[in-house]
Amino acid sequence: MKYNARSTARAWEKVSQSFFNISNSRGAPLVSVDRKVLEHDLRELLDQARISDYCPNGLQLEGRPRIRRLLTGVTASKALIDLAVELDADAVLVHHGLMWKGDPQVIAGFRKERLQAALAHNLNVFAYHLPLDIHPELGNNVQLGKMLGWPSDRAVGEKGLIRIGTLDTPQRLGDLVAKVAAVLGHRVQVEGADDPARMVGTVAWCTGGAPGYVEAAALGGADLYLTGELSEPAVHVARECNVSLLGAGHHATERCGVQALGEWIALRHGIEVIFRDLFVAV
Numbered sequence: 001m002k003y004n005a006r007s008t009a010r011a012w013e014k015v016s017q018s019f020f021n022i023s024n025s026r027g028a029p030l031v032s033v034d035r036k037v038l039e040h041d042l043r044e045l046l047d048q049a050r051i052s053d054y055c056p057n058g059l060q061l062e063g064r065p066r067i068r069r070l071l072t073g074v075t076a077s078k079a080l081i082d083l084a085v086e087l088d089a090d091a092v093l094v095h096h097g098l099m100w101k102g103d104p105q106v107i108a109g110f111r112k113e114r115l116q117a118a119l120a121h122n123l124n125v126f127a128y129h130l131p132l133d134i135h136p137e138l139g140n141n142v143q144l145g146k147m148l149g150w151p152s153d154r155a156v157g158e159k160g161l162i163r164i165g166t167l168d169t170p171q172r173l174g175d176l177v178a179k180v181a182a183v184l185g186h187r188v189q190v191e192g193a194d195d196p197a198r199m200v201g202t203v204a205w206c207t208g209g210a211p212g213y214v215e216a217a218a219l220g221g222a223d224l225y226l227t228g229e230l231s232e233p234a235v236h237v238a239r240e241c242n243v244s245l246l247g248a249g250h251h252a253t254e255r256c257g258v259q260a261l262g263e264w265i266a267l268r269h270g271i272e273v274i275f276r277d278l279f280v281a282v
């Protein structure tokens with residue numbers, strides 16, 4: 001099914017209150033989809049078997065066999081799971097799931113609380129990490145570029161995680177930073193080549209926590225590299241490579257992928273899909 005992304009380039013005012021809902025028909029009985037059918041469709045769409053990752057992608061926790069209402073969010077936090085219960089959702093779909101490689105084998109503390117809440121209400125939990133970052137239509141990186149109006153000419157770096165594009169007309173760094181802040185509703189930290197009057201012709205970006213890719217962005221010809229979180233080593237690399245390094249928020253830069261995927265699911269299967277932004281300032 002061909003996905004036509006709708007424009008999401010709008011200011012994220014009051015992001016902690018944002019709420020996105022797609023329903024098959026107002027007031028009509030909810031359509032449902034078999035969990036196995038949805039799991040198969042997402043596996044094929046996101047090509048998850050081809051991508052090595054730091055976590056299991058796909059269905060992480062099995063719940064009800066049929067899904068009428070799906071809640072999407074960035075992270076499978078206890079708060080999101082509790083919200084799914086409150087909304088009578090049958091499944092949760094996130095970018096950051098319940099389990100990661102290297103996690104303790106003993107399930108205790110906050111991990112127990114999350115699982116216990118989901119199991120008690122027979123919730124399905126789907127999670128897609130790198131497959132959702134790099135998808136060429138629905139991925140976090142491509143969707144963020146669309147929101148910012150940046151051209152996505154090519155993918156470089158590990159697994160093609162970095163997107164690079166040349167602007168139609170070079171722009172002042174200060175203007176680009178202001179637009180990023182307005183679109184994401186998040187403060188933008190600027191390091192490296194940080195003169196607001198600096199002209200930027202080529203931009204690169206990778207959502208989430210990817211400061212270590214600043215060198216690859218520089219080698220790819222970027223004047224500016226945007227990611228979610230910054231690190232001390234990356235700041236020095238940016239200074240020495242004369243790259244403008246932007247940190248726009250891990251959470252803030254990774255809201256768009258799950259929303260686009262939720263739209264795709266709603267359009268394909270007719271089920272109700274709700275996005276809820278449980279804002280995190282990092």
